[in-house]
Amino acid sequence: MFKVLVSDPISDLGIQKLMDAEDVTVVKQTGLSEDELVAIIGEYDALLVRSQTRVTERILTAGTNLKAVGRAGVGVDNIDLEAATKRGVVVINAPDGNTITTCEHTFAMLMALARHIPQAYAKTIAGTWDRKTFLGVELNNKTLGVLGMGRIGSEVAKRAKAFGMNILAYDPFLTQERAEKMEVTLASVNDIILNADFMTVHTPLTPETRNMISRPQFEVMKKGMRIINCARGGVIDELALVEAIDQGIVAGAAFDVFEHEPPQSDHPFLNHPLIIVTPHLGASTIEAQENVAIDVSEEVLHILRNEPFKNAVNIPPVAPTVMKKLQPYFSLGEKLGSFAAQITTKAVSEIHIDYAGDLSDVDTLPLTRYIVKGVLSYHLGNDVNIVNCMHLAKSRDVNIVVSKAPRTKGFTNLISVTLKTQSDQDRLVAGTLLQGYGERIVLLDKFPVDIAPEGHQILISHNDKPGIIGLVGTLIGKIDVNIASMQVGRTLVGGSALMILTVDKAVPKDVLVQLVALQEINTAQEIILN
Numbered sequence: 001m002f003k004v005l006v007s008d009p010i011s012d013l014g015i016q017k018l019m020d021a022e023d024v025t026v027v028k029q030t031g032l033s034e035d036e037l038v039a040i041i042g043e044y045d046a047l048l049v050r051s052q053t054r055v056t057e058r059i060l061t062a063g064t065n066l067k068a069v070g071r072a073g074v075g076v077d078n079i080d081l082e083a084a085t086k087r088g089v090v091v092i093n094a095p096d097g098n099t100i101t102t103c104e105h106t107f108a109m110l111m112a113l114a115r116h117i118p119q120a121y122a123k124t125i126a127g128t129w130d131r132k133t134f135l136g137v138e139l140n141n142k143t144l145g146v147l148g149m150g151r152i153g154s155e156v157a158k159r160a161k162a163f164g165m166n167i168l169a170y171d172p173f174l175t176q177e178r179a180e181k182m183e184v185t186l187a188s189v190n191d192i193i194l195n196a197d198f199m200t201v202h203t204p205l206t207p208e209t210r211n212m213i214s215r216p217q218f219e220v221m222k223k224g225m226r227i228i229n230c231a232r233g234g235v236i237d238e239l240a241l242v243e244a245i246d247q248g249i250v251a252g253a254a255f256d257v258f259e260h261e262p263p264q265s266d267h268p269f270l271n272h273p274l275i276i277v278t279p280h281l282g283a284s285t286i287e288a289q290e291n292v293a294i295d296v297s298e299e300v301l302h303i304l305r306n307e308p309f310k311n312a313v314n315i316p317p318v319a320p321t322v323m324k325k326l327q328p329y330f331s332l333g334e335k336l337g338s339f340a341a342q343i344t345t346k347a348v349s350e351i352h353i354d355y356a357g358d359l360s361d362v363d364t365l366p367l368t369r370y371i372v373k374g375v376l377s378y379h380l381g382n383d384v385n386i387v388n389c390m391h392l393a394k395s396r397d398v399n400i401v402v403s404k405a406p407r408t409k410g411f412t413n414l415i416s417v418t419l420k421t422q423s424d425q426d427r428l429v430a431g432t433l434l435q436g437y438g439e440r441i442v443l444l445d446k447f448p449v450d451i452a453p454e455g456h457q458i459l460i461s462h463n464d465k466p467g468i469i470g471l472v473g474t475l476i477g478k479i480d481v482n483i484a485s486m487q488v489g490r491t492l493v494g495g496s497a498l499m500i501l502t503v504d505k506a507v508p509k510d511v512l513v514q515l516v517a518l519q520e521i522n523t524a525q526e527i528i529l530n
């Protein structure tokens with residue numbers, strides 16, 4: 001039974017699927033401190049959060065059973081991604097579910113700012129009928145600068161056009177072609193600062209975007225600018241903004257987010273007559289909360305059940321078409337890696353993977369992860385997964401080298417895994433996916449073989465002499481282990497040869513020792529593939 005902890009307020013309707021799952025127990029406990037979370041997280045397989053819970057390295061370290069952290073929303077700046085990756089915890093988010101809602105909140109803030117609605121409301125309900133102070137501005141024919149044209153920024157631009165606004169858009173990934181398609185003007189940050197009447201930010205908070213708009217930008221800014229931030233606190237320098245408002249450069253600001261949330265009661269934004277604020281409500285609609293909770297619950301279920309998932313933040317994204325092509329090879333890749341690791345007795349310094357045939361023209365990184373996982377998990381056990389395997393390999397100075405060849409001899413696809421060791425005792429295992437026959441190992445070192453990679457195998461290297469097969473069969477038979485299949489490969493008559501037996505159950509270690517003691521047998525190794 002998997003245990004999932006929900007530590008922020010997340011829609012019940014959205015997580016219904018998780019609550020209904022027979023193999024999952026959901027526990028809801030919100031408002032926990034870091035210490036409280038550290039104390040209990042060890043029992044849980046997954047943690048579901050929004051932006052309040054800070055998922056720190058301490059929490060991730062204490063979460064010894066943790067497989068996934070699900071963020072019911074977009075921003076993952078409250079999660080220590082590096083620590084999660086190191087510990088093999090998949091971090092997933094729900095990037096699409098709150099786009100429209102946050103865009104609409106941005107628009108609500110934009111209009112409230114243009115017409116002083118919160119200030120007018122407060123004065124009116126306090127009993128003053130003031131029709132002079134709150135002279136607003138129209139949006140029509142004004143210029144809106146959008147910094148960050150991702151999901152939310154693009155939707156804001158679309159709606160602003162319907163209000164008759166001209167859009168200046170800046171995003172490092174915005175091309176001229178896409179800008180034209182969206183009927184916005186591609187601009188620089190400087191163009192926006194100098195020419196816009198309103199400016200809205202929709203970027204994540206990164207080292208590059210932190211204080212993107214600060215004193216130097218305010219100093220040259222077009223007078224009367226109005227600024228909206230429904231993205232992340234810290235993108236616009238809070239103190240510099242207050243100064244710019246007080247100097248009459250900026251006419252007003254509307255902020256949903258703060259550098260530190262919740263802000264201290266003496267934060268200069270609170271009670272400033274020209275700044276309106278909301279408490280990080282951008283994503284807070286019934287619809288968005290259901291959407292993000294559904295998305296994240298489905299993904300967490302996939303991860304817990306070892307099924308393919310998308311939207312992992314700490315694994316590079318894979319295009320669906322590529323995924324479709326690669327997925328059938330994941331299990332074969334992992335088994336090849338595991339097989340190679342089990343027959344390699346020296347420390348591995350390089351994992352060399354060669355993809356040939358069908359696999360040579362796709363981005364094979366996701367498959368490489370499965371192979372590396374297979375190699376490392378033989379020694380490192382369940383601590384290795386496709387999230388942390390590359391990091392673990394690097395931290396152990398194991399190089400991963402990938403080569404590709406468009407053609408293979410006799411196979412439409414071939415994956416060859418060579419484990420290189422410092423003592424030059426390299427081992428090679430190659431496999432293919434045969435239409436109708438499934439996974440096969442077809443090459444072991446230099447010997448052609450045909451083995452279904454599953455269950456228990458014994459790999460024996462011997463000299464090519466008559467009578468060896470009989471000796472081995474007799475010894476294995478004596479301990480009552482059934483041999484399901486046997487193959488012998490050699491390159492030269494009378495030279496070195498290789499025998500591989502598929503057996504029905506594990507063979508005790510002392511039998512392997514007895515096998516090696518037989519004449520003409522050099523090594524005997526057991527390989528277990530699940």
Ligand SMILES: NC(=O)C1=CN([C@@H]2O[C@H](COP(=O)(O)OP(=O)(O)OC[C@H]3O[C@@H](n4cnc5c(N)ncnc54)[C@H](O)[C@@H]3O)[C@@H](O)[C@H]2O)C=CC1
Binds near residue numbers: 076149
């Ligand atoms: N207030 C709230 O409740 C909510 C806030 N957000 C926040 O809104 C922001 C945007 O979310 P989405 O549009 O979904 O993300 P997105 O990933 O679709 O868009 C972000 C865009 O920012 C751009 N960007 C990155 N660095 C930049 C830079 N230096 N200058 C200009 N653009 C840059 C990226 O290229 C990308 O196109 C995120 O920070 C997210 O956390 C999202 C949902 C709700």
Ligand SMILES: O=C(O)C(=O)COP(=O)(O)O
Binds near residue numbers: 051052075280281283
């Ligand atoms: O999705 C995001 O990035 C948000 O900022 C929304 O945060 P929340 O889930 O409302 O705490």
